[in-house]
Amino acid sequence: xxxxxxxxxxxxxxxxxxxxxxxxxxxxxxxxxxxxxxxxxxxxxxxxxxxxxxxxxxxxxxxxxxxxxxxxxxxxxxxxxxxxxxxxxxxxxxxxxxxxxxxxxxxxxxxxxxxxxxxxxxxxxxxxxxxxxxxxxxxxxxxxxxxxxxxxxxxxxxxxxxxxxxxxxxxxxxxxxxxxxxxxxxxxxxxxxxxxxxxxxxxxxxxxxxxxxxxxxxxxxxxxxxxxxxxxxxxxxxxxxxxxxxxxxxxxxxxxxxxxxxxxxxxxxxx
Amino acid sequence: xxxxxxxxxxxxxxxxxxxxxxxxxxxxxxxxxxxxxxxxxxxxxxxxxxxxxxxxxxxxxxxxxxxxxxxxxxxxxxxxxxxxxxxxxxxxxxxxxxxxxxxxxxxxxxxxxxxxxxxxxxxxxxxxxxxxxxxxxxxxxxxxxxxxxxxxxxxxxxxxxxxxxxxxxxxxxxxxxxxxxxxxxxxxxxxxxxxxxxxxxxxxxxxxxxxxxxxxxxxxxxxxxxxxxxxxxxxxxxxxxxxxxxxxxxxxxxxxxxxxxxxxxxxxxxxxxxxxxxxxxxxxxxxxxxxxxxxxxxxxxxxxxxxxxxxxxxxxxxxxxxxxxxxxxxxxxxxxxxxxxxxxxxxxxxxxxxxxxxxxxxxxxxxxxxxxxxxxxxxxxxxxxxxxxxxxxxxxxxxxxxxxxxxxxxxxxxxxxxxxxxxxxxxxxxxx
Numbered sequence: 070x071x072x073x074x075x076x077x078x079x080x081x082x083x084x085x086x087x088x089x090x091x092x093x094x095x096x097x098x099x100x101x102x103x104x105x106x107x108x109x110x111x112x113x114x115x116x117x118x119x120x121x122x123x124x125x126x127x128x129x130x131x132x133x134x135x136x137x138x139x140x141x142x143x144x145x146x147x148x149x150x151x152x153x154x155x156x157x158x159x160x161x162x163x164x165x166x167x168x169x170x171x172x173x174x175x176x177x178x179x180x181x182x183x184x185x186x187x188x189x190x191x192x193x194x195x196x197x198x199x200x201x202x203x204x205x206x207x208x209x210x211x212x213x214x215x216x217x218x219x220x221x222x223x224x225x226x227x228x229x230x231x232x233x234x235x236x237x238x239x240x241x242x243x244x245x246x247x248x249x250x251x252x253x254x255x256x257x258x259x260x261x262x263x264x265x266x267x268x269x270x271x272x273x274x275x276x277x278x279x280x281x282x283x284x285x286x287x288x289x290x291x292x293x294x295x296x297x298x299x300x301x302x303x304x305x306x307x308x309x310x311x312x313x314x315x316x317x318x319x320x321x322x323x324x325x326x327x328x329x330x331x332x333x334x335x336x337x338x339x340x
Numbered sequence: 341x342x343x344x345x346x347x348x349x350x351x352x353x354x355x356x357x358x359x360x361x362x363x364x365x366x367x368x369x370x371x372x373x374x375x376x377x378x379x380x381x382x383x384x385x386x387x388x389x390x391x392x393x394x395x396x397x398x399x400x401x402x403x404x405x406x407x408x409x410x411x412x413x414x415x416x417x418x419x420x421x422x423x424x425x426x427x428x429x430x431x432x433x434x435x436x437x438x439x440x441x442x443x444x445x446x447x448x449x450x451x452x453x454x455x456x457x458x459x460x461x462x463x464x465x466x467x468x469x470x471x472x473x474x475x476x477x478x479x480x481x482x483x484x485x486x487x488x489x490x491x492x493x494x495x496x497x498x499x500x501x502x503x504x505x506x507x508x509x510x511x512x513x514x515x516x517x518x519x520x521x522x523x524x525x526x527x528x529x530x531x532x533x534x535x536x537x538x539x540x541x542x543x544x545x546x547x548x549x550x551x552x553x554x555x556x557x558x559x560x561x562x563x564x565x566x567x568x569x570x571x572x573x574x575x576x577x578x579x580x581x582x583x584x585x586x587x588x589x590x591x592x593x594x595x596x597x598x599x600x601x602x603x604x605x606x607x608x609x610x611x612x613x614x615x616x617x618x619x620x621x622x623x624x625x626x627x628x629x630x631x632x633x634x635x636x637x638x639x640x641x642x643x644x645x646x647x648x649x650x651x652x653x654x655x656x657x658x659x660x661x662x663x664x665x666x667x668x669x670x671x672x673x674x675x676x677x678x679x680x681x682x683x684x685x686x687x688x689x690x691x692x693x694x695x696x697x698x699x700x701x702x703x704x705x706x707x708x709x710x711x712x713x714x715x716x717x718x719x720x721x722x723x724x725x726x727x728x729x730x731x732x733x734x735x736x737x738x739x740x741x742x743x744x745x746x747x748x749x750x751x752x753x754x755x756x757x758x759x760x761x762x763x764x765x766x767x768x769x770x771x772x
Binding site for chain 1: 343344345346347348349353354357358359360361389392393394395396397398404405406409410412413416417420421422423424425426568569570572574590591592596597598599600601604608
């Protein structure tokens with residue numbers, strides 16, 4: 070579905086059903102050099118289970134045109150404008166990796182617009198190594214190789230896939246590799262530079278979930294735990310997966326989000 | 341500045357491990373044979389979600405099966421693709437690729453030197469369903485481009501033609517495909533990922549007859565279709581099966597579900613579901629036993645083949661040998677570039693004395709088996725004009741590089757001295 074955001078078309082996947090703003094809305098936000106399809110196995114489920122789903126393609130990603138945004142703050146302004154365009158006064162925000170920072174920033178700026186906040190594969194700050202940044206700046210294929218290798222659990226290239234017949238690291242690599250020039254570099258630089266204060270996190274009053282992969286090499290689960298520790302009453306759940314838990318452990322990711330978004334927080338197993 | 345990133349494991353490692361984790365239920369290290377038609381749903385919500393593609397998993401073994409998935413994912417890893425679909429045969433893989441991309445009015449530009457069964461499908465069978473094909477000489481790049489029409493939806497050739505042993509110029513064809521925004525499908529049965537990977541040279545889709553080298557043992561019939569995930573199906577309106585709402589699955593637009601897996605989603609959700617040419621779990625298990633040793637076997641296959649090529653090329657009873665190993669083969673340089681480890685364990689040659697000499701030769705062989713197959717651990721021989729390609733007229737045979745005296749060999753894993761001894765004896769018999 071197309072919206073107009075900050076003067077440009079913006080695409081959002083609605084989960085295979087028409088968008089209905091009267092239902093409780095969930096907005097999914099992908100990570101660096103990804104698009105809405107990172108949420109393939111969660112967004113479609115919620116759209117068929119009573120929610121209105123909008124899995125966005127951030128500007129210059131996937132089907133959304135426009136210039137790359139420099140910084141998490143700019144992406145957060147775009148996401149807030151997207152909520153306006155979709156006539157959403159309030160929505161649950163679910164962000165993965167870079168998307169988790171974008172959703173966090175929206176919640177910090179305007180908590181009244183965020184009913185629930187799910188940070189998946191997160192770290193605050195989210196430092197990016199020099200070699201990774203440099204390769205991305207040069208649009209080197211090596212940057213996508215790094216994103217693929219570190220973006221999955223160690224050994225994922227050899228493991229049986231949760232999605233029958235799909236070689237997950239190959240699918241992830243090809244999706245990243247479709248990125249327009251400069252997009253990965255801008256995304257990584259945005260992640261690297263974003264430093265909200267501990268005070269801001271401590272003042273956040275939005276119900277929050279931090280979902281971490283126990284085998285995450287990009288944002289180690291301890292970093293996610295540290296984020297959860299700094300947000301009052303935040304829930305922390307870790308599952309057996311790497312950074313790409315939406316595809317590495319699609320059902321476990323779904324269950325954690327389902328429990329949180331339905332408000333069944335007391336029934337969620339913790340670890 | 342040169343950058344180097346971490347790479348996936350090497351081919352040898354992928355061949356042994358990719359796509360399989362120790363069985364979560366039992367800890368079994370070997371791939372278990374999930375010999376079951378269907379899978380129990382844990383609850384009603386999951387059942388509905390599985391049917392609606394809201395959650396991944398197995399429902400019914402026509403659509404997917406855990407043993408078959410190991411083979412699919414291992415092939416996708418070996419080819420550096422995004423995923424694969426195993427089929428009941430190599431022919432079923434070719435049909436699935438074409439039927440997923442086009443219907444009535446569709447057109448394929450294909451190499452003239454194809455396996456006879458593939459030629460039949462394109463020349464005689466698919467036209468009944470409104471899909472036509474134009475066959476072009478594999479080495480004539482201008483002919484490939486001239487044959488493309490507004491109806492064309494696919495370019496198709498074999499990495500190494502069978503039995504002509506011509507080498508497809510995948511990089512050059514990929515450039516043509518790019519100019520016309522068309523997908524390039526390569527049948528890589530003869531080369532296998534152990535000798536070369538079509539996607540690295542620009543191809544978009546690959547098929548294999550898994551009956552051949554992938555298995556190596558000649559005990560099953562199977563095929564596989566691999567998607568490189570590199571083609572942008574949504575760039576224009578020419579692939580409505582992938583870009584337009586599909587009424588057969590709740591109006592799903594496959595390119596919106598997944599830009600990189602759209603082709604495989606449609607092929608599985610429509611092609612396997614409705615045509616039903618799926619692979620049996622036992623077949624996948626047997627192919628996997630062979631696949632583990634693919635790199636080792638292919639090295640020996642092409643090493644033995646090189647010995648046989650040199651022997652035949654210097655034999656006075658042989659008029660001509662077709663194999664890119666030979667410096668005078670028109671694809672010699674191309675083969676070296678695309679397949680530095682060796683291009684083919686298949687070769688063909690012309691015997692002095694034509695058809696009769698060919699028949700005497702074949703009947704005098706004792707180590708080579710006279711049968712219709714390639715890619716076995718055992719060395720094989722056949723006379724294409726009277727068997728695999730018998731439906732083709734003389735012109736089509738000539739276009740495929742076959743004469744009445746052509747003999748095709750598939751070189752196996754026996755000791756090369758024993759192979760040469762058998763060939764030498766049969767060549768003597770052929771001259772009598």
